[in-house]
Amino acid sequence: MSRAGCVIVGAGQAGTQLAVSLRERGYSGQVTLVGQETADPYQRPPLSKAYLMGKVDATNLTLRSANYLREHDIDYRAGVVVEYVDAENRVVQFNSGDDLPYEHLVLATGARNRRLALPGFNAPNVHSLRDLNDAQCLRDVLGQHHKVAVIGAGFIGMEFAAVARQSGLDVTVIEYAERPFARALTDVMARRLRELHEAEGVRFKCRTELTGVHVNAKGLVSAITVAGGAPITADLVLVGVGVEPNTELAQAAGVAVDNGILVDAQLATSQPGIYAIGDCARFPSVHAEGRSVRLESVQNAVDQAKTLARTLTDEPTDYCAIPWFWSDQYRNKLQIAGLSDGYDRTVVRQLPDKLGFSVFCMKGSTLLAVESIDRPADHLLARKLIGQRVILKDEEIKDPDVDLKAFLSG
Numbered sequence: 001m002s003r004a005g006c007v008i009v010g011a012g013q014a015g016t017q018l019a020v021s022l023r024e025r026g027y028s029g030q031v032t033l034v035g036q037e038t039a040d041p042y043q044r045p046p047l048s049k050a051y052l053m054g055k056v057d058a059t060n061l062t063l064r065s066a067n068y069l070r071e072h073d074i075d076y077r078a079g080v081v082v083e084y085v086d087a088e089n090r091v092v093q094f095n096s097g098d099d100l101p102y103e104h105l106v107l108a109t110g111a112r113n114r115r116l117a118l119p120g121f122n123a124p125n126v127h128s129l130r131d132l133n134d135a136q137c138l139r140d141v142l143g144q145h146h147k148v149a150v151i152g153a154g155f156i157g158m159e160f161a162a163v164a165r166q167s168g169l170d171v172t173v174i175e176y177a178e179r180p181f182a183r184a185l186t187d188v189m190a191r192r193l194r195e196l197h198e199a200e201g202v203r204f205k206c207r208t209e210l211t212g213v214h215v216n217a218k219g220l221v222s223a224i225t226v227a228g229g230a231p232i233t234a235d236l237v238l239v240g241v242g243v244e245p246n247t248e249l250a251q252a253a254g255v256a257v258d259n260g261i262l263v264d265a266q267l268a269t270s271q272p273g274i275y276a277i278g279d280c281a282r283f284p285s286v287h288a289e290g291r292s293v294r295l296e297s298v299q300n301a302v303d304q305a306k307t308l309a310r311t312l313t314d315e316p317t318d319y320c321a322i323p324w325f326w327s328d329q330y331r332n333k334l335q336i337a338g339l340s341d342g343y344d345r346t347v348v349r350q351l352p353d354k355l356g357f358s359v360f361c362m363k364g365s366t367l368l369a370v371e372s373i374d375r376p377a378d379h380l381l382a383r384k385l386i387g388q389r390v391i392l393k394d395e396e397i398k399d400p401d402v403d404l405k406a407f408l409s410g
């Protein structure tokens, strides 16, 4: 057994999966999983869905318990921050002042929510949603409020809007872009989701620029002010304006970063022995014509961890898993397969008598991505079609009588 084994910084979805996969694959060195949060490693998706609704508790979110990790010889250090990496001598330093040598260092540091720099946005009734503490705070206060302003119509903001409406709150979504999900979804799918939210009573203020807030005598936000419009009354504010990758540790260690920790196809950074996976990593994607991308999804975190576990157990492997993602809003499930960047047209496939549909994003004859709403079978099929690089004609996609499964080989 080598003395200096694998040190994993960040005990989130990616870091925890890597520790588990290394043991599953018989990695014989020491595995140390360091996480600055104190809870057992947990999954985040329910934080903006079932957990916030009170349908599940924190214990249901656990990815692996501290007991499991101990039994599998994983040294889990909870509530510990890695403060410094000495890349030359291959040593990490903790906030306790202790240090630990490594053979392999894996940065799985995730991302943090972007904050709004406007005055007033530090008031106690302004929230963001990234970790269990944030979700716990929101869950505790949700019933005490009446009017919610959601800043930013991306996935976190819109999932929160759905929960708030289902909890009986009045919800207004304020978005700078001209439509919700401007960066994440095609026009046709974004329109459908907007309709679903509007049918539930959510109001949208798009193309709207924030100018500030009104703060009451108790120091709480009482309204959001916007350019060219009346103030929007709110006693609870959720800011969901995107994330920034946690790259500072890498940068201080001399690792190349650029809106993410830069890695190659095998997830290795520019410094020998240091790797990065999950939300913090920017990698060249075969599903984006080799362009480098940074993805924020469970699939990406888990699959990168599994890929790196192979490489670290002497089976060097390139990361090429097909990206996929899901979001739940009300009773609807949105699923995305592939990466749609650069599509030149969309083709909608809807079967008769079905409410759900799928949007195929095409570039020339290449199928780049498929967005499906309430069509889980389409989504699973899409992953295979993209994986096999199946060429489809627009008429075939549109025609409900054409069985797209027939185009798959094997």
Ligand SMILES: Cc1cc2nc3c(=O)[nH]c(=O)nc-3n(C[C@H](O)[C@H](O)[C@H](O)COP(=O)(O)OP(=O)(O)OC[C@H]3O[C@@H](n4cnc5c(N)ncnc54)[C@H](O)[C@@H]3O)c2cc1C
Residues within 6 Å of the ligand: 009, 010, 011, 012, 013, 014, 015, 034, 035, 036, 037, 043, 044, 045, 046, 047, 048, 080, 081, 082, 083, 108, 109, 110, 111, 129, 130, 131, 156, 246, 249, 277, 278, 279, 280, 295, 296, 297, 298, 299, 301, 324, 325, 326, 327, 328
């Ligand atoms: C509310 C919410 C809902 C989501 N819903 C979905 C969904 O429906 N579908 C989907 O596919 N994805 C969803 N995601 C995204 C998904 O959860 C993330 O992509 C995934 O968690 C990324 O895993 P990660 O390990 O890279 O980062 P994280 O899970 O964020 O873990 C990183 C960990 O590293 C720790 N850390 C950072 N720096 C240090 C340090 N120096 N020392 C020690 N520890 C450190 C952090 O505290 C954190 O715990 C959601 C995310 C959120 C926040």
